[in-house]
Amino acid sequence: xxxxxKLAVIATIVAAGLLVLTGLTLAMPVFLAFVGVLALAYLACxxxxxxxxxHVVLIIGGLATSVxxxxxxxxxxxxxxxxxxxxxxxxxxxxxxxxxNYFYGAGLALVFALLVLFVGAIWRAPRRxxxxxxxxxxxxxxxxxxxxxxxxxxxxxxxxxxxxxxxSQPRRAQPRR
Numbered sequence: 001x002x003x004x005x006k007l008a009v010i011a012t013i014v015a016a017g018l019l020v021l022t023g024l025t026l027a028m029p030v031f032l033a034f035v036g037v038l039a040l041a042y043l044a045c046x047x048x049x050x051x052x053x054x055h056v057v058l059i060i061g062g063l064a065t066s067v068x069x070x071x072x073x074x075x076x077x078x079x080x081x082x083x084x085x086x087x088x089x090x091x092x093x094x095x096x097x098x099x100x101n102y103f104y105g106a107g108l109a110l111v112f113a114l115l116v117l118f119v120g121a122i123w124r125a126p127r128r129x130x131x132x133x134x135x136x137x138x139x140x141x142x143x144x145x146x147x148x149x150x151x152x153x154x155x156x157x158x159x160x161x162x163x164x165x166x167x168s169q170p171r172r173a174q175p176r177r
Contacts, residue, residue: 004048005121011041012118038114045117057120064113071106075099 001009018034049058078099 001122001124002048002051004044004051008041008044008048008118008121011037011044015041042114042117045114045121048121049117052121052125054120057116061113061117061120064109064116068106068109068113071102071109075102075106078102 015034015037018030018037022031022034046058046061049061
């Protein structure tokens with residue numbers, strides 16, 4: 001797990017704690033802290049997925065985020081809180097009989113996006129199998145070959161021979177035969 005994934009895990013745990021605290025206190029600063037930590041976890045997950053080159057998970061998370069934003073804007077549009085006076089971009093009125101569907105759709109899509117991104121960020125990469133055949137070479141063998149090549153091309157140094165210390169015990173003379 002990379003550092004971004006670790007940050008995502010920590011931010012998710014903190015966000016869960018802030019969500020519980022928000023539910024208990026109903027204080028706006030706690031809710032804003034929850035949203036900020038949740039955004040940090042989202043960005044950390046996206047960064048980890050980019051670093052691991054998991055493009056399919058990024059696409060799925062992006063589509064779910066787009067659906068969440070669309071449902072959120074539709075929910076705000078049914079209540080007249082959208083930024084435009086028109087009811088819809090396509091000039092067709094949105095059904096306002098049950099606006100909760102847009103709210104639930106936005107919530108579910110956002111939870112799904114965060115879940116997909118989080119699982120994609122912390123999921124271990126599959127181990128690659130070693131190739132069979134002559135192309136397979138261990139890292140140690142490659143290092144040894146590189147070291148041998150550099151040692152062979154290195155010029156000899158002009159150092160004087162060092163005197164070796166005399167052995168601690170005198171050698172016995174071998175009898176002649």
